[in-house]
Amino acid sequence: MAKKVLLRVYGMTCDDCVAHVKNGLEKIGKNVDVSLDGNAVLDIDNDFDPYKIPSLDVFNGRYKAQVKEIKDD
Amino acid sequence: MTEYDLGIIGYGAAGFAAAIRASELTYNGMKIALIGHGDIGGTCVNRGCVPSKYLIEASKQLFSSKNPLYPGIKSSAEINFNELMSSLRNFVSKAREEKYINVIKNFGNIDIYKGKAHFVSKNEVMVNSEKIKATNFIIATGSRPYIPENIDNYVTSDDIWSIDELPRKLAIIGSGAVAMEMAYAFSNLGSEVYVFNRSDHVLKNFDNDISRLLIEHMKNLGVKFIFGDINKADDDYVISDKKYDGFDKILVATSRVPNIDINLDAASVNYRHGIIVDDHLRTSNKMIYAAGDCVEQRLQLETLAGREGVTAVENILGFDKSIDFRSIPWVVFTEPNVASVGLTENQLKDYKKRVIELKNVVKSSILMQDGIVKMLTDKNGTVLGVQAFAPYAAEFIAEAASVIRKQGSYNDFIETMHVFPTVSESIKITAQSFIRDISKMSCCME
Structure with a gap:
């Protein structure tokens, strides 16, 4: 793990939404934390382009994501 | 913050x-x-x-x-x-x-x-x-608007909308869509319009045949074209091959x-x-x-x-x-309209071409308007570009944009039923000219 990515997630309205988004992000990252207020953070490998995160399947429908910040661990 | x-x-x-x-x-x-x-x-x-x-x-x-x-x-x-x-x-x-x-x-x-x-x-x-x-x-x-260095005391397409007096004599510098549209409009309104341009080609993104047709049409309406370098323009005069003066306004429409x-x-x-x-x-x-x-x-x-x-x-x-830059339609709103989508002959090497004159289109004859429609395809008939100098072309060029976007062929125009009589039929008749002699075709031929 080499990068920490902060996301803004749109479209979540309940805890089930949070769980759904968290589950989707865990397919490519670890230490995933998603809040109902629209913030999410996760760690990803160096070889995964963080700007591809909003293109994940979980964001292909109701939910949308925007990369806020990328931090090198 | x-x-x-x-x-x-x-x-x-x-x-x-x-x-x-x-x-x-x-x-x-x-x-x-x-x-x-x-x-x-x-x-x-x-x-x-x-x-x-x-x-x-x-x-x-x-x-x-x-x-x-x-x-x-x-x-x-x-x-x-x-x-x-x-x-x-x-x-x-x-x-x-x-x-x-x-x-x-x-x-x-x-x-x-x-x-x-x-x-x-x-x-x-x-x-x-x-x-x-x-x-x-x-x-x-x-x-x-871009303003060349040797031009002073002018109006542009940004501020001409505030004038309240029709220019008796108007100089327009440029040859793009803005220049052609303003020349057309002010000529219709009664101004004596002179268009000054470095080259004898107007609308640089269009092929020469369309450019020539537009120039001839505008000349017939009374617009005067002066081709050659512009050495100086200021207030009421323009110096090109000679000095032209007495202008009430100089409209600069060279580019943006x-x-x-x-x-x-x-x-x-x-x-x-x-x-x-x-x-x-x-x-x-x-x-x-x-x-x-x-x-x-x-x-x-x-x-x-x-x-x-x-x-x-x-x-x-x-x-x-x-x-998809191949399927962006654009139009110059003179009458007839000048419309284009896709590639032009200037941009292509190997292509097939058909051009029809609007005398073959019943509605255009009713409107008493001339013009042409041109279609360019590859060797398999896939449509690469369409240009029109035709009334209502602004309203029907989107049909060509749709076909080009979907990489369709001239058959897509032929197999789509068009309303008779409309100028939009011209695009279908141009497509039909790939497969038959349209001079031997009745106007109801599908």
Whole structure:
């Protein structure tokens, strides 16, 4: 793990939404934390382009994501 | 300092489209700063498409009233130019209010900032004395008229809308869409119009045959074309091959240049004449996108700007969108219209071509209008480009755009039933000319 990515997630309205988004992000990252207020953070490998995160399947429908910040661990 | 999810610099076509699409995709959850100066709505509604089309349509009515085409009709018409321009400005004001000011009130997630923005870091701009920080920015600052150094005391397409007196004698410098449309409109309204241009080709993105037809048509309307270098123009005279004087106005319509004076260096955004973007409209700063006339690109169109604004937002939110430059239609609203989509002969090497004259189209004959439609395909019949010099071409060129976008063939036009009699049939008849001699074809032939 080499990068920490902060996301803004749109479209979540309940805890089930949070769980759904968290589950989707865990397919490519670890230490995933998603809040109902629209913030999410996760760690990803160096070889995964963080700007591809909003293109994940979980964001292909109701939910949308925007990369806020990328931090090198 | 105020923080936003998205900062949009420019509230014209691209900026508005971006703001609305971002709001739609995020259920109005994205907090947006929409920053601009001047009249809200940008060039199109205030100084471009809307006032120019109003003036053109009014001028057409005056001209046709004075010059009825059909036997047995006699008429006359007068113009009160002051009243016409007042109504034009009222229309623009109403369009701005209905289509921009009132629209944005529906979005509580969008804050409007009035002022000139400039970057102070990779994710911050200053507007007036306020610092605005945003996760992403979309630059949509538009363009402005380019003024050659040797020209003084002129008007441009930005400010000609404020005149109240019809120029008795008008000089227009340039040969693009704005120059041709203004020459057409003011000629119809009664001005003595001179068009000055360096080369004898007008509308540089069109092939020579269309350019020549337009020039001949405009000459028949009374527009005078002076080709050659312009050495000096000032107030009431233009010096080209000789001195032409006595002009009431000089309208400069040479080209438009991107507005990029917003300290792009501070944001690490690369630029040349315009902002450099990749296929996804992303700049050299991965968090900053650009859309519309400020981008370094071949076409400057309101529809393209709007599409780019939408595309930039969609890509920020994970879409994989790019602009299909092959299928962008564009039109010069002279009458007949000049319309184009796709590639031209100048851009192609191996291609098949069919050109029909509008005398083969019943509706055009009824309208007593000449013109041509040209279709270019590859060896398999896939349509590569369509150009038209025809009445109502602005209304039917989108059909060709749709076929080209879907990489369709001339058969797509043939197999689509068209209403008879319409000028839009001309595009189908052009397609039919790939498979039969249209001079031996009845007008109902499918």
